[in-house]
Amino acid sequence: MSIKSYREALNEALFEEMRRDPSVIVLGEDVSGGAGGTSGTRDAAGGIFGVTKGLIGEFGDERVIDTPISESAIIGAGAGAAAAGLRPVAELMFADFVGVCLDQIYNQAAKFRYMFGGKMQCPLVIRTAMGAGMNMGAQHSQTIYPMLTAVPGLKIVVPSNAADAKGLLKTAIRDDDPVVFFEHKALYNKKGEVPDGDHAIPFGEADMPREGDDCTVVAIGRMVPFSEKAIDSLADQGISCDLVDPRTVSPLDTDLIFESLEHTGRLVVVDESPPRCSLASDIAGIVASEAFGSLRGPIRLVTAPHAPVPFARELERAYVPGPDRIAQAILEAVKG
Amino acid sequence: MSIKSYREALNEALFEEMRRDPSVIVLGEDVSGGAGGTSGTRDAAGGIFGVTKGLIGEFGDERVIDTPISESAIIGAGAGAAAAGLRPVAELMFADFVGVCLDQIYNQAAKFRYMFGGKMQCPLVIRTAMGAGMNMGAQHSQTIYPMLTAVPGLKIVVPSNAADAKGLLKTAIRDDDPVVFFEHKALYNKKGEVPDGDHAIPFGEADMPREGDDCTVVAIGRMVPFSEKAIDSLADQGISCDLVDPRTVSPLDTDLIFESLEHTGRLVVVDESPPRCSLASDIAGIVASEAFGSLRGPIRLVTAPHAPVPFARELERAYVPGPDRIAQAILEAVKG
Amino acid sequence: MTELSRDALLHAYRRMKTIREFEERLNLEIQKGGIPGFTHLYAGQEAVAVGVCAHLDAGDYIASTHRGHGHCIAKGCDVTGMMKEIYGRHDGLCKGKGGSMHIADVDQGMLGANAIVGGGPPLAVGAAIATRLQGEGRVTASFTGDGGSNQGTVFEAMNLAVVLKLPTVFVFEDNGYSEHTGAGYAVGSDDIASRAAGFGMPAEKADGCDFFAVYEAAGRAIRRAREGGGPSAVEFSTTRFFGHFVGDPQNYRAKDEVAHHRETRDCLKNFREQVIAGNRLAGDDLDAIDEEVLQLIDQSVAEAQASAPPDVGDVITDVYSHY
């Protein structure tokens, strides 16, 4: 164990996996940086969030590939390289840019295995930065993962802390199916205990960072630390909650959610996305159809409003679900 | 009133709106067809499903614009023309192709009004053909509308019959916001009574083609006629249902759904999409949070499986929810 | 044609003839019914697929299009497995899950037909990243039509290949039409090759109805790629003998256009004339192949029609390796 930031944990996972397996490559915009620059320095960026920092020094530019601003070509090249035997980790700088490469993700990589009768595999990992909180505006702050959770053939990972970031990225790279790995940009600097060396977390196994009796809270990504705050703030009112962090939303560990619900009977789902066709309504819908009997009251959905992400600090703060709104929803669920 | 096919109803709406308003234009691949061909015939296609047939003859090639295979440019040009004062109807030949133009739909057109403080409007209509049933395979048979329902700023229309097709397309063209209009390709030949002349159906007002007491069935697009079959097949067992056809899934008429539920207490949601983050789980989630008190039993979700759309007849038939599965779900809901 | 051995010539002719008969027969069978979906036939363009793939072996990859039967056969996919796939049978190349527009066989280096126009080139570029890293002088090629050449993904793929100096070849097949629209309308530049050249790679044009012209031009590009010379583009003018898909009324084409092309631009006829005139092969050699091919196609159709559909339980298999 050692204390590392979410960013450092991801970087460590990449180093370890690239050392372990020579078929792992990294490609994307500025994953090294400095190509064609006047200083002659490579690794000038190491990814604009620094997650791929240092890789080119050890692995060279045949395995750490800077690309033009051509997301369809980046993701498509990743998918093609994966079909041809590599394990590419393609970086989509911001999740919002899925708009310029969705086809290669959802009609190509995601469908190869099925369309081709199980005979082609596509072990592609797409790493991407998502989420609001840094006033980057409507086109650089979206969560996006609900759109891709809807796509059969993809596995969707949303780590909420440094240890999971490392353990899930290692699993993603070793997985034989295409994985979209959503990193919350407001978490990159968040530090936590991270197991050293080989630490791989299986997909489809949720974590439960809080345990309690009165309510089950399911939260995703950055909403997990916010929910921990909310839950802890209710302790002095004698309210305790199970907090379920799915870690992967596809596959989704419904067992743990259902199990917890049998005990608590109350459900709050917290998702940074706008409400429609979100993970919040998705999980609520699954529960209402498969675990209805456990519900002792209405499910509370805590999401962003049905609006784009605004720029101004005050507006963005009002937009993103925070500990207060989560605590409020828990109170309503428990009292209601 | 006169009997028309879904295709003819759409074509009529386009003729009427283009006559009414010179700022309405149509653009897309082969919306006329024959440009650059050796026969010299224009209108060789009229859209590959024939929906734009005849328009070029009356309105000319400055208002009926054939384009190269460049969906980002098609949708982006539509958005830009809309921002500059036109009311473009852009055709995205198959909804599956959203993958090569999503950015222009969801980051551009959908967000203009909000990002720019309400000062820009984008009255763009994107018409697109969706759905399975014709053995077109994994990349030409998807429903897609759940992905776009998740996008604030878009209005999403899914007509289930010829009359609605005409009435909703006219409303879409007159609407000042971007609208994505999903036409089910298996419905194009379906005939029905269509009001002549000006017939515009407001968005956000669901229809109720069946009324009953035992269960509320909410179905979308082609699932509406399938649900009618299913409901009718249960009549002799003394089971009757409300059937709610939302017609527009964004905005969604939750009032009518809730009202019906108060009466029936049972809910079945039918969606041709795969289950995750679908309209089925979305509507179920909304009900479980806002109308929980009306529910007397688990919500039944009838969807496609979590898989791409298969090619072979037998597989596709097993993939698409049909009247039997819907009837089965209603029975479970009522008995359960 | 000097470079080609007698066996190579026979092999090329067999492949072209197999494609032709495969498509001619499909055209009939589809009209009879019994084949699901809609199918795009490659007849008329055989010289392109075969002339390019004659330079490739199973370790080299190609990415294809919605009109992929010819590319599959040229790259060595099993004809009966393809026919069964197109019929949607359980023992088709893709278990009946893919169909005509989604035939792939990675063991043959065939990365798949693709129902998304412009979907293939980025994949071929990525496969070239792999083959170069694996370091065995292997190359990749993508096929794109005149219509597909206008898709942004194809332009991005070309620039990326140039930037990374990848061993890949962009093959453009100008058959004159993108569905119902003429190439002269939708391709704004003088031609596809000059636009590709603008991206900073060698680009040449050749007659796609002349196998030898294709073979030579493709050979130069593929050799360059193998030798580390980076990507190239080759544009072939060709023609399709059928509509965009079976059932297309083809109102956009002059009445006599297809007949005229079958008369004057038939790559099989041309090949036969050239090899006989050059005393490389005898008419009997070719006739014998014609016979064998017809039998092969009969056989494959019979097997396909006799084969069972997939088990409906398979609708949910093969989505993931594990989930």
Added chain:
Amino acid sequence: MTELSRDALLHAYRRMKTIREFEERLNLEIQKGGIPGFTHLYAGQEAVAVGVCAHLDAGDYIASTHRGHGHCIAKGCDVTGMMKEIYGRHDGLCKGKGGSMHIADVDQGMLGANAIVGGGPPLAVGAAIATRLQGEGRVTASFTGDGGSNQGTVFEAMNLAVVLKLPTVFVFEDNGYSEHTGAGYAVGSDDIASRAAGFGMPAEKADGCDFFAVYEAAGRAIRRAREGGGPSAVEFSTTRFFGHFVGDPQNYRAKDEVAHHRETRDCLKNFREQVIAGNRLAGDDLDAIDEEVLQLIDQSVAEAQASAPPDVGDVITDVYSHY
């Protein structure tokens, strides 16, 4: 420069100087804190935005980029409204909902800065469909960087504009870098103009640090568009005086590069020298403008800092016209 009246010269200088001081001041204010998000400064490239927009009026449309302040000012957006927007104030040009990367003012024909690289050109092409149909000889222009020139959407937009012969101009600003990557690496072709020419439209290059060179080249292209001659591309080599965004350590740049460019490639210095040498304007004329501009910027910053944030209730307004 003969073509330009004294007023036009003064106007151009004022706009360039306004952009320069706007950006220099933002660079300071951002480092002090108080400005949300991250901001891309246009300083160094002023001659391009102003030289192009000098040929446009409010009825003509432009589509901009993430580095849009210069384009906005050159097209006539209100400077104080922009400053307030960048500070995220309720009375900003976009009510504080857009911010630096999303400033638009449709009344000025400004279709918006755009945080999606390559997002703008398709919009400008579409606006040209509108202006042509509305038939008043109005034109549109899109601005794209060297990095953005590799985006598929830009290539598609160029081909579509050529096919439809639309009155639009593709302006490419090569400032040497795409974030941390050199243009020489990411643009595979010799240059952006030759690649654009391959699409079948006139394309020329000019020095983007010389206002008059920009003015002449842009003028030819815009005149061609107005007169129905169809689209053109113009590439301007320029330089950015700051990092990709404020805070960029710029490790990819040689230590002295920016200083050298400020010394030798400052479009404002060049302009001053040229107009004085040509006896078109006196130094005093320019000094007077410098004074006024500094006051304007001071004023706009003061107003922006004094202004109130948006009402949190507005987080859900302006999503739809009605819903």
